[in-house]
Amino acid sequence: MLPRPHELAERYVALWNESDPGRRAAGVQELYAADIEYLMYRRDPFHGREALLEQITFTYDLYRPMGFEFHDARDAIGHHNIVRFGWTMRVIGTGEVEMTGQNVLVLDDDGRIRADYQFHERMPTSFVYNDGFEENGVVSRKAEPTWLTA
Numbered sequence: 489m490l491p492r493p494h495e496l497a498e499r500y501v502a503l504w505n506e507s508d509p510g511r512r513a514a515g516v517q518e519l520y521a522a523d524i525e526y527l528m529y530r531r532d533p534f535h536g537r538e539a540l541l542e543q544i545t546f547t548y549d550l551y552r553p554m555g556f557e558f559h560d561a562r563d564a565i566g567h568h569n570i571v572r573f574g575w576t577m578r579v580i581g582t583g584e585v586e587m588t589g590q591n592v593l594v595l596d597d598d599g600r601i602r603a604d605y606q607f608h609e610r611m612p613t614s615f616v617y618n619d620g621f622e623e624n625g626v627v628s629r630k631a632e633p634t635w636l637t638a
Contacts, residue, residue: 490599493564497573500591500601501560504544507552516541521602528606540604555580561588569595574609587612 491499496519503515516537526534526543534540551557561574570592577587588610594603 490566490569490595491571493566493571493573494560494562496571496593497560497562497564497575500573500593501558501575504547504558505552506544506548509545512544512548513541516544519601520604521596521598521600524602524604526604526606529608551577556586569597571595577612585610586614 506512524540526540534543556577557580559576564573572592574590576585578585589608592605593601596602
């Protein structure tokens with residue numbers, strides 16, 4: 489049985505905000521098919537749960553110390569085995585939106601995510617986006633976003 493789009497989007501976003509490594513790993517096992525393919529901005533596809541877990545951890549370790557968390561845009565919609573939803577990255581405490589995007593998920597027959605396509609719609613405005621990767625997806629430097637000064 490396929491999950492309801494809004495419930496899936498909520499669980500998805502909660503996983504990317506999960507602070508506990510054990511719960512994060514369990515969430516990947518629960519939400520994603522073993523052969524998951526994850527495609528995002530500026531990166532070659534990630535294949536498999538282990539690679540995806542590394543990316544979720546990388547994202548958490550990069551943005552949480554900067555004071556950001558992800559939020560479901562509450563706009564999820566499903567069509568057969570596909571779910572599309574928006575998300576925002578916001579400042580913890582103020583709720584100020586820093587980045588927005590969408591994900592398109594392709595589900596397998598068990599309702600697990602087998603393909604995950606991420607689109608960035610609004611890039612950060614308060615810091616220079618440096619995720620450590622070049623346009624070709626190759627790591628070339630340490631991921632150190634730089635705050636913009638007035």
